Amino acid sequence: MVNYLCDNGCSPARAERRHNDSDRKRRHYFEKFDLSKISEIESKSIPYWYPPHRMMNVEDDTTPWGAKWRAGTSNFRTVAELFTKRNLWALAAWRVNGTPCASPPASLICFAITAMAKGMSKMCQYDDKWSFPYPIMSGTYYMPQIFKEPNAYKAVSDKLRAIENGLAAANAPFPACVSTQSATMLDGIPANSVDYIFSDPPYSDNVQYGELNFVWEAWLDFDTRWHDSEIIVNHVRGKTESDWALMMKRAMAECYRVLKAGRWLSLCYHDTSEGTWGLIQDVLAEVGFIVDKNDSTLFIDTGTKSYNQYTADKTTKRDLVLNFRKPKPGEWRVTQTFIPADVDVATFAELARHIIQGFLTAHPGATKDRIYDALVSRLVRKGQMEAHDFDSLLKSVADEVQQPVKEDLFWNKDPDLLGSHVQSRWYLKETADQVDHGEQAKEDAAAARLSKFISEYLKEMPEREGVHFSDLFEKYLHIHDKPRRILADWLVEYFIKTASGTWRLPDNEEGQHLAELRKAGTLRRIKRFANTLIEGVPVRDKDRPGSDVDLLDWLRQCRRAGLYEQGRAIYEKGGLNSANLSDEQQIEAEDDYRICARRGSTEEAKPKRQRRKKDEDDE
Ligand SMILES: C[S@@+](CC[C@H](N)C(=O)[O-])C[C@H]1O[C@@H](n2cnc3c(N)ncnc32)[C@H](O)[C@@H]1O
Numbered sequence: 001m002v003n004y005l006c007d008n009g010c011s012p013a014r015a016e017r018r019h020n021d022s023d024r025k026r027r028h029y030f031e032k033f034d035l036s037k038i039s040e041i042e043s044k045s046i047p048y049w050y051p052p053h054r055m056m057n058v059e060d061d062t063t064p065w066g067a068k069w070r071a072g073t074s075n076f077r078t079v080a081e082l083f084t085k086r087n088l089w090a091l092a093a094w095r096v097n098g099t100p101c102a103s104p105p106a107s108l109i110c111f112a113i114t115a116m117a118k119g120m121s122k123m124c125q126y127d128d129k130w131s132f133p134y135p136i137m138s139g140t141y142y143m144p145q146i147f148k149e150p151n152a153y154k155a156v157s158d159k160l161r162a163i164e165n166g167l168a169a170a171n172a173p174f175p176a177c178v179s180t181q182s183a184t185m186l187d188g189i190p191a192n193s194v195d196y197i198f199s200d201p202p203y204s205d206n207v208q209y210g211e212l213n214f215v216w217e218a219w220l221d222f223d224t225r226w227h228d229s230e231i232i233v234n235h236v237r238g239k240t241e242s243d244w245a246l247m248m249k250r251a252m253a254e255c256y257r258v259l260k261a262g263r264w265l266s267l268c269y270h271d272t273s274e275g276t277w278g279l280i281q282d283v284l285a286e287v288g289f290i291v292d293k294n295d296s297t298l299f300i301d302t303g304t305k306s307y308n309q310y311t312a313d314k315t316t317k318r319d320l321v322l323n324f325r326k327p328k329p330g331e332w333r334v335t336q337t338f339i340p341a342d343v344d345v346a347t348f349a350e351l352a353r354h355i356i357q358g359f360l361t362a363h364p365g366a367t368k369d370r371i372y373d374a375l376v377s378r379l380v381r382k383g384q385m386e387a388h389d390f391d392s393l394l395k396s397v398a399d400e401v402q403q404p405v406k407e408d409l410f411w412n413k414d415p416d417l418l419g420s421h422v423q424s425r426w427y428l429k430e431t432a433d434q435v436d437h438g439e440q441a442k443e444d445a446a447a448a449r450l451s452k453f454i455s456e457y458l459k460e461m462p463e464r465e466g467v468h469f470s471d472l473f474e475k476y477l478h479i480h481d482k483p484r485r486i487l488a489d490w491l492v493e494y495f496i497k498t499a500s501g502t503w504r505l506p507d508n509e510e511g512q513h514l515a516e517l518r519k520a521g522t523l524r525r526i527k528r529f530a531n532t533l534i535e536g537v538p539v540r541d542k543d544r545p546g547s548d549v550d551l552l553d554w555l556r557q558c559r560r561a562g563l564y565e566q567g568r569a570i571y572e573k574g575g576l577n578s579a580n581l582s583d584e585q586q587i588e589a590e591d592d593y594r595i596c597a598r599r600g601s602t603e604e605a606k607p608k609r610q611r612r613k614k615d616e617d618d619e
Contacts (some may be wrong), residue, residue: 049098051218074141090152183251211255289324320611466502497562564600
């Protein structure tokens, strides 16, 4: 069917005619003028530049070019094939022989072409009941059986007028700097220079931006080879969930680097990918961010739903905004554990207990308020805590110790009716931080995978002394059945930290020693004691080592495990009485302390990637 306008005063001014028109004359004209015009266009070659690209630059015609390829409905191979010859010609004429889109008027024309290109393609569905001029199914390359071929000259000129009106209303040019580069490498932006970041990252395989942008980028004659750095899950192109997590981690680490301390990153999250959300919380915690303590949740209403949103389960419906902060220097940092909103009560309690344990290991003697804050800061949705009994959860893993509040250095505060003369502090029960057998097996299995990785890595790079934590973390992302403790917590129980801050395999003797420590839970006890000293809260008698020789041993373990801050605290504040040690033991204690103090401070000062080189003081 042809719908035509008569430009030079003929009548009727607008009409239609069909290949099977009931009117004989019209049917005749259809063949004589319309079909012959189409044949004429088909027989000529387009005298202008148009995109020469194969979809996604894929050479091989026999395999799908991407996740959006579909046999039958989206099986075109080149950008040009998405258009009829007539509309390809018309758009090419607008494109002024591929003039670069850098500045007006070409930039405005390029803008209008990207706005209209898909509507001018074979994706434009014909349905005489629809009034929408260019109905295409967004988020796909769906080509309907019957499509429309709208007037591309008119569509682009209408859009150009709209753009010009918009720019005039916005009083352009306005002072903004727009730059494009991969978020995984913001190398033009100095560290600690940015006041605020709003990020709307791609979530898993929700929307295939790279594939869906391809037609536009081809028309703009941009370099379309950026897909290797696209953060996406796309199994056709070999991009897995682990790749997605790794690249997100790189992007978030870059955000962390450029953001000023104490400043915020807001992250838009599309609430249909709960699985990925757990991962992203871990990623943000891993690079160092603290989650916003405010438990009210912000949404961005994405407005009118598209056809796809009504029909498909997996499309974006609503955007959640979550805020993360870069800690100020010296501020305590929390590692988040994700708790989905719909977990059952038993699982929730188990996860919540795990969070409390982790927090009290790092912050023994914390007050109830602080523990509660730490817990709710890891809950994603409001209202979860009210449904569960925080007090009984706390009591199941921690003991309360009441201490008098000091009036001044010498006197305790007098008892009062409000009870403000005593303060309650909470300490982990001795049994609370021991791993159960199931968890132990998971840690053993994950450690075995990392062992293999370390040994292969060092075989390939014998000049290296150990593997950096970030490389281990990347490997760790691929392990599916992860232990509940974060990697940094259990790594010290299986591997040896080198002087340069990397990780190596233990030799036989060290391996045996670590196995004994794991069995006895000694490193956990050491951490509990040392972290109490670091927090500056009273130490319970039962958390102290049995003797000065034990204390000396704990200091040695800290040095070996790379728990330098803890080693320092044990020596400086642990109450070591050198009178109870032999001369040799005293020298050992000083050596261990010296190493902890030096490595602890250089580790903080060194940028991560420089920590690979060897240090002489490693034994
Ligand atoms: C959720 S969308 C953002 C949409 C945007 N807020 C908007 O309203 O138009 C995620 C975007 O991240 C882009 N993206 C994917 N990988 C990227 C990378 N490595 N660096 C920067 N952006 C990337 C995608 O192409 C997509 O445009």
